[in-house]
Amino acid sequence: MLGILVATSNLPRLVVVVVFDQFRYDYITRFYPYFGKGGFRRVIEGGTSFTNCHHTHVPTFTAPGHATISTGTVPKYHGIVANLWYDQATLKKVYAVSDPSAKAVGGKYRYGESPRNLLTNTVGDELRLKTNFRGKVVSLSLKDRAAILMGGKLANLAVWFSTEDGHFVTSTYYTDKAPKWLKDFNAKKPANRYFHKEWRKVGPKDAYSLAITGGFPHILGKDSKEPDSKYYRELKATPFGNELLLDLVKVAVKGEKLGKDTVPDLLFVSFSSNDYAGHIYGPYSEEVADMVLRSDRILSDLLNYLDKEVGKGNYVLVLTSDHGVAPVPGRVEGLKGKRVSLDTLKGVIEEALTHRYGKGNWVLYASFPWIYLNDTLIAKKGDPAEARRIAKEALVKVDGVMRVFTREELLRGGFPAWDRTALYVYNGFNPERSGDLAVIPKAFTLLGSHYTGTNHGTPYTYDTHVPLAFYGAGIPHREVSSFCSTTSIAPTIAHILRAEQPASTVGEVLEVKGQ
Ligand SMILES: [Zn+2]
Structure with a gap:
């Protein structure tokens, strides 16, 4: 009892959760010799790091990943089953953070957004409740879905970047008026500072010898006469996007007075430029090597x-x-990675179901890994479970497809613990939002509409294995190599803050405190 009381009076004033979007664990080990003393090395050599931490759901995308970090649970329970899913009731696509009842604040942004699609609460929400709303929760990113889903339902503020006017914006869900620090920041047009700037390598030559491809230098906005949407989109895919966000973070910490009193605050920051650049250039490029070295800075x-x-x-x-x-x-020649388009998969299903039931529009929507069949039409002709079985039989024969799961199989569950692919798909399956079939490609094969560059989303380690480290007040130096899930992040933060765990937590509390 005494221990708990003593610990309660000794809480950190601020917890900062830093996410680098699309950052493989091996970026730390590959580039470690080229890091300075003050970045990743400071965190890993001074804090507790987990070398075998994985996202334990499919698809490994931005929206589900950020929701898992803040909620301590998997898409099955937090409900963010993809960046975009399909609603069988309204026959419409749903974006993870769309909310028609909300409006943007602080700049031009055509969509209304909020965390209303989250089916549970976050560690930030628990801090707000614990402190009777005195502890602040602020979440910042270039990406709307990253900022909104980490902040949670009771956040003071989530802020993200608009490529429409180069401003950082928020939503009427949080406030009707942008805070003064945000207005002042936008008024200086900070995103325009990088117009026509050259992206050059900053690290030692040796670091880039680890790359297979490279095309430096890159001139930012070279096709634009003045800063426009095209330029702002390009900016996001360079290290300058992260620099811009860092400037916002500093202004926000000051403006919101985070960590200034003994009531703890929580700040979420997601650096998105790693992801935008990573999609274009891939993990074995000079560009990504440079992004990693600059992330260290x-x-x-x-x-x-x-x-x-x-x-x-x-x-x-x-x-x-x-x-x-x-x-x-x-x-990479020997890996035999290839691309399989969703249209190929749709065609195969249409053919198989037409053969069984006659002509019809059998597939409503497909977005990796989910395929939504026309359940209403199928119900008129036969048994939807049979249709899913037929579709599965056709899909598993497609070159590049590894496994297919039907809705029935995912509702039943009961997969063995060694079968990570099945468990991750099961964890990612929410009956109301996920599709009729989940398709998993063979390792190194991409399923979807990316015809250049690369992608993520699978249950393979290159998509699931991420860094995890806790550094700072009361955290000892330790390296842990046993398996852990990113669902442990939120309950561990709750433990550090002596707050309740988010409602749907499935993760374990990791040992990060000295006592
Ligand atoms: Zn991505």
Whole structure:
């Protein structure tokens, strides 16, 4: 009892969760010799790091990954089953953070957005409840879905970047008026600073010798006469996007007075540029090598800032990622990676179901890994379970397809513990939002509409294995190599804050405290 009381009076003033979007675990080990002392090395050599941490759901995408980090559970329970899913009731696509009742605040942004699609709460929500709303929760990213889903339902503010006007925006869900620090930040047009800037390599030559491809230098906005949407989209896919976000983070920490009193606050930051660049260039490119080396500098800069503003020993920093990425298909000869289009899969299903039931529009929507059949039409002609079985039999014969799961199989569950592919698909399956079939490609094969570059989403380690480290107040140096899931991040933060765990937590509390 005494231990708990003592610990309660000794909480960190601020917990900062730093996510690098699309950051494989092996980026740390591959580039470790080229890191400075103040970034990844400071966190890993001074804190507790988990070398075998995985996302335990499919698809390993941005929206599900960020929701898992904040909720401590899998898409089955937090409900964010993809970035975009299909609603069989309204026959419409649903974006993970869309909310027609909300409007953007602070800049131009055509969509209304909020965390209303989350089916459970987050560790930030629990901090808000524990402190009677005195502890603040702020979430920042270039990506709307990353900021909104980490912040949770009771966040003070989630802020993201708009490529419509280069402003950072929020939503009427949080506030009707942008805070002064955000208005002032936008007024300086900080995104325009990088117009026509050249992206060059910053690290030592040796670091880039680990890359297979490369095309430096890159001139930002070279096809634009002035900063426009095209330029803003390009900006996101360069290291300058992360630099821009770091500037916003500093202004937000000051403006919201985070970590300034003994009531703990929670700050989420997701650096998205790694993902945008990663899709274009792939994990074995000079460009991604450079993004990693620059991420090390970003982290170092952020830690120095927190030392100054919040004070060493007053904060805890959590480092992780929402998913990894596959090598670009065909770029590594021996891996035999290829691309299979969703249209090919749709065609195969249409053919098989037409053969059984006659002509019809049998597939309503397909987006990796989910395929939504026309359940209403099928119900008129026969048994939907039989149709799914027929579709599965046809799909498993497609070159590049590894496994197919039907809705019936995923409702039944009961997969053995060694069968990670099946378990991750099961964890990602929410009966109301997921499709009729889940299709998993062979390792190194991409399923979907990306015809250049690369993607992520599978249950393979290149997509699931991410860094996880806790650093700062009261956290000892330790390296843990046993398996852990990213569902453990939220309950462990709850433990550090002595707050309740988010409602649907399935993860374990990791041992990160000295006591
Ligand atoms: Zn991505």
